[in-house]
Amino acid sequence: MAEVAAAAAGSTAGAAMRVQSISQSGQSRVPPQYVQPVQTRPGNRAPGFDNIPSVDLSEFNPASRDRVREEIGPACRDWGAFHVIGHGVPPALLERVRAVGRAFFEEFPMEEKVKYACDASSAATEGYGSRMLENDDVVLDWRDYFDHHSLPLSRRNPSRWPHHPPDYRQVVAEYSDQMALLASKLLGLISESLGLPTSCIEDSVGEFYQNITISFYPPCPQPDLTLGLQAHSDMGAVTLLIQDDVGGLQVLKDGEWVMVQPVTDAIVVILADQTEIITNGAYRSAEHRAITNGSRARLSVATFHDPAKSKRISPASGLASGSSPPRYRDVVYGDYVSSWYTKGPKGKRNLDGLLL
Numbered sequence: 001m002a003e004v005a006a007a008a009a010g011s012t013a014g015a016a017m018r019v020q021s022i023s024q025s026g027q028s029r030v031p032p033q034y035v036q037p038v039q040t041r042p043g044n045r046a047p048g049f050d051n052i053p054s055v056d057l058s059e060f061n062p063a064s065r066d067r068v069r070e071e072i073g074p075a076c077r078d079w080g081a082f083h084v085i086g087h088g089v090p091p092a093l094l095e096r097v098r099a100v101g102r103a104f105f106e107e108f109p110m111e112e113k114v115k116y117a118c119d120a121s122s123a124a125t126e127g128y129g130s131r132m133l134e135n136d137d138v139v140l141d142w143r144d145y146f147d148h149h150s151l152p153l154s155r156r157n158p159s160r161w162p163h164h165p166p167d168y169r170q171v172v173a174e175y176s177d178q179m180a181l182l183a184s185k186l187l188g189l190i191s192e193s194l195g196l197p198t199s200c201i202e203d204s205v206g207e208f209y210q211n212i213t214i215s216f217y218p219p220c221p222q223p224d225l226t227l228g229l230q231a232h233s234d235m236g237a238v239t240l241l242i243q244d245d246v247g248g249l250q251v252l253k254d255g256e257w258v259m260v261q262p263v264t265d266a267i268v269v270i271l272a273d274q275t276e277i278i279t280n281g282a283y284r285s286a287e288h289r290a291i292t293n294g295s296r297a298r299l300s301v302a303t304f305h306d307p308a309k310s311k312r313i314s315p316a317s318g319l320a321s322g323s324s325p326p327r328y329r330d331v332v333y334g335d336y337v338s339s340w341y342t343k344g345p346k347g348k349r350n351l352d353g354l355l356l
C-alpha cells in the first residue's frame with residue numbers, strides 16, 4: 001500500500017487517489033476500497049442479447065421519419081438505450097475527441113494532469129477527477145475522468161480545459177455543438193414517437209445544460225471484483241456516449257446486464273431520468289454501468305443534456321391526464337441532482353423515490 005500511496009501522491013486538490021496511478025504501480029490486487037460486495041460484482045454475461053438495438057438515422061427525411069419513429073419507440077420503451085448510426089456527425093470528429101481524451105490521460109504526466117483537478121469537495125465540478133460521490137462509505141469506481149461544462153455558452157470556458165494536444169479545446173467545443181444538435185433531433189423524434197408535438201420533450205427540458213465527461217478506465221488487476229462505474233441511470237434528459245473498441249458499458253435489461261458491444265462510428269443514446277418523468281414512464285431511463293478490463297485501458301465520452309437547475313420537471317400533460325394520471329411527483333431539477341449526489345445512485349433509487 002505504501003507504494004500505491006506514493007504513486008498517487010502526485011494528486012494535490014483533495015488528495016484524491018488517481019486510479020491510473022494505482023494501475024501503473026503494478027499491484028496484483030486492488031486496494032480494498034475498490035472491491036465490490038459479491039452482489040454487485042460483474043458476474044457472468046447475460047446470454048440473451050448480443051447488443052442493444054440500433055436505429056439508422058441516415059436518409060433522414062420526411063418520408064423516412066415514420067420508419068425511424070417506429071424503430072425508436074420500442075428501443076426507448078423496452079431498453080432506454082440504443083445505438084444510432086447514420087447520425088450525421090462526422091466519424092473523424094468522433095475519432096478526434098477520443099484521441100484528444102486519450103492524449104490527456106496517457107501523454108500528460110500526472111503532475112500536469114493534477115493542475116486541472118476538479119474541486120473534490122463539491123459534486124460535478126469541472127476538471128480532472130476520480131470520485132463521483134463525496135460520501136466516504138461507498139465502494140470506489142475504477143475510473144478517472146475529465147468533466148467539461150460545455151453549454152450554454154455562458155458556462156463554456158475552454159481555458160479550464162487541457163491545453164494539450166493543441167486542438168483539444170477546439171475539438172471538444174466542436175463536439176459539444178454537434179452533440180447538442182443531435183440531442184435535439186433525437187428528442188424531437190422521441191416526442192413524435194409518443195404522438196406528442198416534436199418540441200414537447202425539449203420544451204419541458206428547456207435550454208440544454210450540457211456536460212461532457214471523458215472517462216478513462218485504466219487496466220485493472222482484478223476485473224472480477226471491481227466496477228469501472230457503479231450501476232446508475234443518468235440524471236438529466238438524454239446522454240450521448242461514444243466508446244472505444246475495448247468495450248465495457250453494460251445496460252440492464254429485464255434484470256440482466258447486456259454488453260453494449262462497440263459499433264464503429266455509432267453513438268449510444270441513453271435515456272435519462274427527466275425523460276422518464278416527462279414521458280410519465282412510457283419511456284424508461286436505462287440503468288447502466290461500466291465493467292473493467294484486465295489488460296487494456298478503456299475510454300468513453302459521455303455528453304449529458306440536462307435541464308437548468310431551476311427548471312421544474314413534471315409529466316407532459318399529453319401523457320398524464322384523464323385515464324392515465326401522473327405517475328411521478330414534480331421535481332425541481334437542482335433538488336433532484338443534490339439528492340442524487342448525497343444518496344448515491346444505487347441503480348434507479350432516486351427516480352423510484354418520485355413515483356406516486
Ligand SMILES: O=C(O)CCC(=O)C(=O)O
Pocket residue numbers: 213215229234241243248249288289290299300302
Ligand atoms: O463509460 C461508460 O461507458 C459509461 C459512462 C457513464 O455511464 C457516465 O459517465 O454516466
Ligand SMILES: [Fe+2]
Pocket residue numbers: 232233234239288302
Ligand atoms: Fe451514465
